[in-house]
Amino acid sequence: MTVIRLTRMGRKKQPFYRIAVTDSRKRRDGGWIELIGHYNPMNDEKTLVVDNERLDYWISVGAQMSDRVKKITGR
Numbered sequence: 302m303t304v305i306r307l308t309r310m311g312r313k314k315q316p317f318y319r320i321a322v323t324d325s326r327k328r329r330d331g332g333w334i335e336l337i338g339h340y341n342p343m344n345d346e347k348t349l350v351v352d353n354e355r356l357d358y359w360i361s362v363g364a365q366m367s368d369r370v371k372k373i374t375g376r
Contacts, residue, residue: 305359306367307340308333317341320351320370322359335359340373349373 302325307318309330318340321333337359338351351374360366366376 303364305364305370
C-alpha cells in the first residue's frame with residue numbers, strides 16, 4: 302500500500318521533516334516515490350509547505366495519509 306508520511310531529516314535535537322509518498326513496507330527514512338513538501342516544527346511559526354495538487358493526486362489514486370500528516374495538513 303502507498304502511504305504519505307513524514308521522513309525525519311536534520312540533526313540531533315533539531316529535526317525537520319519531509320512529506321514523502323512511499324511504500325508502507327519501507328522504513329521511515331527509506332526510499333520514497335515522491336517528495337511533496339516539508340515541515341519544520343522548530344521555527345516559531347512551524348513552517349509547512351505542501352504541494353496540494355500532488356497531495357490530491359496521490360489521495361485520488363489510493364494513497365493513505367499517516368495520522369500525523371492528516372493532523373498537520375488539516376485534512
